[in-house]
Amino acid sequence: MSDLVVLGGTSGGHIAVMLAHLLGAELGEVEVSKFPDGETYVRVLADVEGRRVVYVNSLQRGPNETLVETLLTLDALRDLGAREVHAVVPYMAYARQDERFKPGEAVSIRTVARLFRALDLDSIYTVDMHLHRITDPTELFGAEFHNLTGVRELARYVRERHGPLGNAVVIGPDEEAEQWARIMAEELGGLEYAVLEKRRVSASEVLVEARGVDVEGRLALIVDDIISTGGTIAEAVKALRSLGARDVIVACVHPLLVGRAYTRLLRLGLKDLVGTDTVLSPISRVPIAPAIAEALRRDLGL
Ligand code: R5P
Numbered sequence: 001m002s003d004l005v006v007l008g009g010t011s012g013g014h015i016a017v018m019l020a021h022l023l024g025a026e027l028g029e030v031e032v033s034k035f036p037d038g039e040t041y042v043r044v045l046a047d048v049e050g051r052r053v054v055y056v057n058s059l060q061r062g063p064n065e066t067l068v069e070t071l072l073t074l075d076a077l078r079d080l081g082a083r084e085v086h087a088v089v090p091y092m093a094y095a096r097q098d099e100r101f102k103p104g105e106a107v108s109i110r111t112v113a114r115l116f117r118a119l120d121l122d123s124i125y126t127v128d129m130h131l132h133r134i135t136d137p138t139e140l141f142g143a144e145f146h147n148l149t150g151v152r153e154l155a156r157y158v159r160e161r162h163g164p165l166g167n168a169v170v171i172g173p174d175e176e177a178e179q180w181a182r183i184m185a186e187e188l189g190g191l192e193y194a195v196l197e198k199r200r201v202s203a204s205e206v207l208v209e210a211r212g213v214d215v216e217g218r219l220a221l222i223v224d225d226i227i228s229t230g231g232t233i234a235e236a237v238k239a240l241r242s243l244g245a246r247d248v249i250v251a252c253v254h255p256l257l258v259g260r261a262y263t264r265l266l267r268l269g270l271k272d273l274v275g276t277d278t279v280l281s282p283i284s285r286v287p288i289a290p291a292i293a294e295a296l297r298r299d300l301g302l
Contacts, residue, residue: 006055011058018290040068042073057069058091061279084122086296087125127150127278149180150276158188170185177224230257234265249271249272253275257282262282276288
C-alpha cells in the first residue's frame with residue numbers, strides 16, 4: 001500500500017484521478033451527500049490513518065457548498081489520524097472580495113483564510129489565486145500556502161496546438177494580468193506582451209481600452225486568470241479588433257463561465273478559446289494536475 005493517498009471532492013475528482021496517477025499514489029474515495037435538511041454529509045471511505053493525504057477540491061459549482069464540503073473533509077482527515085494533510089484548492093473562491101470596497105462589506109477572503117488556517121493543515125496549494133490587493137497570502141493562510149500558476153500549462157497547449165506564433169502579441173486585459181502575460185510571453189519564446197486598461201463599472205460590466213498597443217495585422221493572445229461573465233474578454237477583443245488585430249486566441253486559468261458567458265464568447269469568433277480544468281467548463285481542456293504534481297513532488301520529497 002502506497003504511503004500517499006489522493007482524494008478528490010465533488011469539484012476536484014477529475015484532478016485527483018490524474019494526480020494520483022502522476023504521483024503513483026493510491027486514489028481514495030470520499031462519499032458526499034445531503035441530509036434531508038440540506039446539510040452536507042461527508043464520509044471518508046479511504047484508510048487514511050497514519051498516511052500522507054492530499055485532498056483536492058475547487059470551490060466552484062456552488063462555492064458555498066464546496067467550501068463547506070472541503071472544510072468538513074479536511075477536518076475529518078485529521079480526525080481520522082492522517083499523518084499529514086495537504087489541501088489542494090485549485091480554484092479559491094471569494095478571493096476577489098479581498099478588500100472593503102464599500103463601507104460595511106465583509107472582506108470574504110480573510111474569513112475563508114481563517115477557516116482554512118483553523119484546520120492546522122500541513123500545506124495548502126492553490127492556482128493563480130486572485131491576489132490583486134494581497135501582497136503576501138501567507139499572512140492570511142499561513143506559511144505553508146503555495147500559489148501555483150496554470151499559465152505554463154496553457155502556454156504548452158498553445159505551443160502544441162498553434163505552433164510558432166510569429167509576431168503575435170500576448171495581452172493581459174488589465175494591469176493585474178501583466179504577471180500572466182509575462183509568463184505566457186516568456187514560455188512562448190520571448191513574445192512581446194502588453195496590458196490593456198480596464199475600468200470596472202459593475203460586477204458584470206467593464207470598459208477596456210487598448211491605448212498604444214500595436215496589434216495591427218497581428219495575432220493577439222489574451223491571457224487572464226478568470227473568465228466569469230466574459231465581460232472583460234468581450235471588451236478586450238473589441239478593443240484589439242478596433243486596432244486591427246488579425247486573430248485572437250483567449251486562454252484563461254479558471255473558466256468559470258457563469259450564466260451565458262460561453263455563448264457570449266463563442267459569438268466573438270475567436271481562433272481559440274481555452275482554459276485549464278481547475279474548474280470544469282466546456283473549454284477546460286488543459287489539465288492542471290501536472291503543475292500540482294510537480295509542486296507536490298518537490299515539496300513532499302516524492
Ligand atoms: C479581474 O480582476 C479578473 O482578473 C478577471 O479579469 C475577471 O474576474 C473577469 O471577470 P468577467 O469575466 O466577469 O469580466
